[in-house]
Each structure stands twice: as C-alpha cells, then as structure tokens.
Amino acid sequence: MSTPPSPPPPLSIPTARFVLGAVDARQFPDDASAEIAFVGRSNVGKSSLLNRLLNQRQLARVSRTPGRTREINFFRVGERWWFVDLPGYGYASVVQQQRSVWDRLLGDYFSQRRNLRAVILLLDPRRGLTELDQELLTHLDHHGIPALPVATKVDKMKGNERRQALRLLGESLPQASPFALLPVMPVSTLTGDGLPQLWERLQTLLADRLQEE
Numbered sequence: 001m002s003t004p005p006s007p008p009p010p011l012s013i014p015t016a017r018f019v020l021g022a023v024d025a026r027q028f029p030d031d032a033s034a035e036i037a038f039v040g041r042s043n044v045g046k047s048s049l050l051n052r053l054l055n056q057r058q059l060a061r062v063s064r065t066p067g068r069t070r071e072i073n074f075f076r077v078g079e080r081w082w083f084v085d086l087p088g089y090g091y092a093s094v095v096q097q098q099r100s101v102w103d104r105l106l107g108d109y110f111s112q113r114r115n116l117r118a119v120i121l122l123l124d125p126r127r128g129l130t131e132l133d134q135e136l137l138t139h140l141d142h143h144g145i146p147a148l149p150v151a152t153k154v155d156k157m158k159g160n161e162r163r164q165a166l167r168l169l170g171e172s173l174p175q176a177s178p179f180a181l182l183p184v185m186p187v188s189t190l191t192g193d194g195l196p197q198l199w200e201r202l203q204t205l206l207a208d209r210l211q212e213e
C-alpha cells in the first residue's frame with residue numbers, strides 16, 4: 001500500500017504552546033516530530049522572531065538584557081512540530097564556566113536531535129558574520145545540519161545601506177558553510193517584513209522530508 005500524501009501546510013498561523021525549558025539533554029522531549037531551531041548571538045532577536053512567527057507576544061521571553069535565555073526552550077507548534085529557542089552566544093559577561101555549560105548543552109542538542117530539519121541562524125547584518133557565528137556553522141556542518149541564515153532587525157537600516165549590508169552578509173556565507181540554505185532571508189519583527197516568506201520556507205523545510213518518509 002502506498003503512503004498517503006502529506007497534508008497541505010496550514011494556511012493560518014498554527015497554535016503554539018511552551019512545553020519545557022531544558023538545562024540538560026535528558027530533558028529533551030522524546031518525540032520525533034519535525035523540528036526547527038532558532039540560534040544566533042545573544043540579543044539578535046531569536047525570541048522576538050519566534051513570537052512574531054507564532055503570533056503570540058509572550059510565548060518566548062524577550063528581554064532588553066542580553067543573555068537572558070539560558071535554557072533550551074521547546075514549543076509545540078500546530079501539535080505536529082517542535083520550534084526550539086536556543087540560548088544565545090557571544091554575550092561578553094557570560095563567564096567561562098557558563099560558556100562550557102552552553103557548549104555542552106548545545107553540542108548534545110545538535111548531536112542528538114535526529115528530527116532536526118534545519119537551524120535558523122539569525123544574523124545581524126549591521127555586524128556581519130562574526131567569529132562565533134562561523135564556529136556555529138562549523139558545528140552544524142559537522143553534524144550535517146542545514147542552516148537557514150536570516151538577517152534580523154532590517155528595519156534599522158534603509159535603502160542602500162540595507163542592500164549593501166545584506167549583500168556583504170550573503171557573500172560571506174557560501175565559503176562559511178556548505179550546508180547554508182541560501183539566499184539570506186531579511187526579516188524585521190518590528191515591521192513584519194519578510195515573515196510570510198520565512199513561513200513559506202519553514203513549511204517547505206518541515207514538509208519536504210515528510211513526503212520522503
């Protein structure tokens with residue numbers, strides 16, 4: 001008997017709920033639903049993007065204090081996917097001891113989540129690709145995890161400045177990662193720019209492999 005075709009992606013924003021915050025790999029949900037993770041420097045806008053995509057202001061905690069999200073937060077989306085908010089990296093006051101906890105937790109996450117379809121790598125185009133972003137891409141490549149680069153806070157730049165920053169960011173990526181899913185997608189959670197396009201891309205990433213299974 002042939003497998004029935006996957007259902008079409010939902011047209012409206014699916015409902016989402018917070019399930020758990022893991023500080024240890026043993027707490028990761030034991031469930032093989034398709035998963036997408038959001039990663040990037042501290043303060044780059046991961047939690048804001050998650051909230052905007054899921055249309056719930058307070059789902060993931062947004063803060064003016066960088067380095068706030070310290071655990072791995074799992075959100076159940078449409079009762080069929082996991083969206084995961086990963087702790088940010090690169091915040092200066094994070095002491096070495098915390099950094100090694102971060103490294104271990106993230107290392108466990110990337111090596112254990114077989115259901116992970118892609119990692120949304122948030123990048124601030126005003127800063128470009130930083131050393132820590134490169135390190136993360138190397139990590140993802142090592143595990144064969146596709147990275148979808150998203151340029152955040154594009155409302156902070158206009159016209160030529162924005163175009164140039166996005167071009168430079170795009171050019172810095174192909175050499176940085178063979179698994180980068182280009183082109184870079186510009187978004188703003190403030191204006192909503194780029195969000196429908198990102199949703200479309202996410203649905204393709206989540207659905208593609210469903211059809212292969």
Ligand SMILES: Nc1nc2c(ncn2[C@@H]2O[C@H](COP(=O)(O)OP(=O)(O)OP(=O)(O)O)[C@@H](O)[C@H]2O)c(=O)[nH]1
Nearest residue numbers: 042043044045046047048063067068069088153189
């Ligand atoms: N102008 C503008 N500000 C944004 C945008 N996205 C996020 N911010 C602001 O950036 C700050 C950090 O946002 P968060 O979503 O908490 O960032 P994060 O990456 O989750 O940070 P950590 O959890 O510390 O790693 C907040 O003050 C947000 O309001 C955007 O698209 N445009």
Ligand SMILES: [Mg+2]
Nearest residue numbers: 046047061069
């Ligand atoms: Mg956060």
